[in-house]
Amino acid sequence: MGKKVLAMDFGASSGRAMLGQATDGKIELTEVHRFSNDPVLARGVLYWDFLRLFYEVKQSLIKAEKVGEICSIGIDTWGVDFGVLNKKGQLTGNPVHYRDSRTKGSIEKFDPVMMKSEDLYEITGTQVMEINTVFQMMAWKKQNPEVKLAETILMMPDLFHYYLCGERKAEISIASTSQLLDIEQRRWSDDILQKIGIPESLFPPIIESGTVLGELSLDLCRELKIEPIKVIAVTGHDTQSAMAAVPAQEKDFLFISCGTWSLMGSELENPLINEKAFRKGFTNELGYGKKTSFLKNITGLWLIQECRRQWIKEGFAYSFSELEALAEKEAPFQCFIDPDDASFSTIGNMPEKIRQYCQKKGQRIPVTPGQIVRCIDESLAMKYRMTMEEIQDVVGKEYPKIYMVGGGIQSRLLCQMTADACARMVIAGPQEASALGNAIIQLIALGEIHDLEEARVMIRSSMKIAVYEPTDSFQWMKAYRNFKEVVTC
16 A cells, blocks of 8 residues: 555635545545635734634644554645744734735835836736735735744745744745745745845745655644654645646646636746736746646636625525526526626625626626526636637647636536537546645655656546536627627726
8 A cells, every 4th residue: 555645735715634645556535624714804804714724734633643654744725825923933913814905006006116017027927916925015014013023924835834843944836926936036036025125034945846844843743642744845835736636648738726716727837928928917836846837817616605605694505506506597698797806806795796797787687596606607617718718829829628627626517618618628627636736746755656747647547537528609609709798898
């Protein structure tokens, strides 16, 4: 039997602990713990409950140990957010959520007073968004005059790793989400940090994905009554962990990592930074094996998650499968939204926000949960089509199929709509792509798998993969023209 590793995968709404193992040319993934990841609004500030999440890490280690000997643990999370350690090595407070309002208007303050957005993009290759770490840093510095008391700033997976083994390092994939990284030089940007007035000394050394950081601290082992295991810095951004699990056979492929966010793009050998990429809002993320993911951030299942949260408040506890069944029964192409409209970016009554958007655009107003979910799914599929066309234009390549991974593939309706809207075959799976990619990188670091190419072969023979062929392309193309009119007017 092969070595077992524990992959901790934190999404923006939930977390899971999965045991990974490579045996007889196949990869096994077994869930040992699952939990919610709910932000906490306190006195007008939206936080991540980091200590609660670290408690869930501890519970995962205890449960995993009961299954058998574990050789290592690795953590991946959402991007851009960070924690601050004081000179005693303690958190100064809970990390602030990227959807907090503190960064509102930050781009306007940064551009052009400090640096033009075009220049910021040229250095970092990162899509300029208010949620990015660079703008959070500006807000943090303004709101915390005690910044001089800070000793280290750690992105979220790096913060978890610090609490596990005491090492302060910056894994490169999560660092590349910050818009503080000189992407060509693969180091923190002196120019950007000087502009925002944050000393580079607060940022730890950058390391490559797959680096063994050390072992669980003895104090933690004593507390949990477990044996020491290795702590491995996997690709810390969940998108890049998911990339490692895309079961592509081709060198050039198109992917969608579908969760709270939808990340759509292609894997390149080097960052692609030019005027067209900047204007169309593409980002470059550094991944495993010094690859670059050229992608666009699209608001994803957040829309349905927030709708469901509102309906639960109103006394209607629909499951996601029930909502999909209701959506299937509704008439197609009644109304569309731009999933990335600013009005949908914050918490609140999402069904009402969608109704207001449709009313403002002069469309039929969705009333029932089925109508609203159908509107969301169709709009997401159309946005994927628009993004696919932009990627092909900027990269200069045609992609005959789309690989779709992540929790969103549980929606057969969304997968089929994506195939229909894009007029492309959709290969859906694996579902737990981020956790699987996390485990794969640990297994490579431990010598259980030779490289990523071998891992992807193993995934294709191990995991459930579904294929969706496009249907009714004419009707979808006609509806796509209507969608573009709605979102561009």
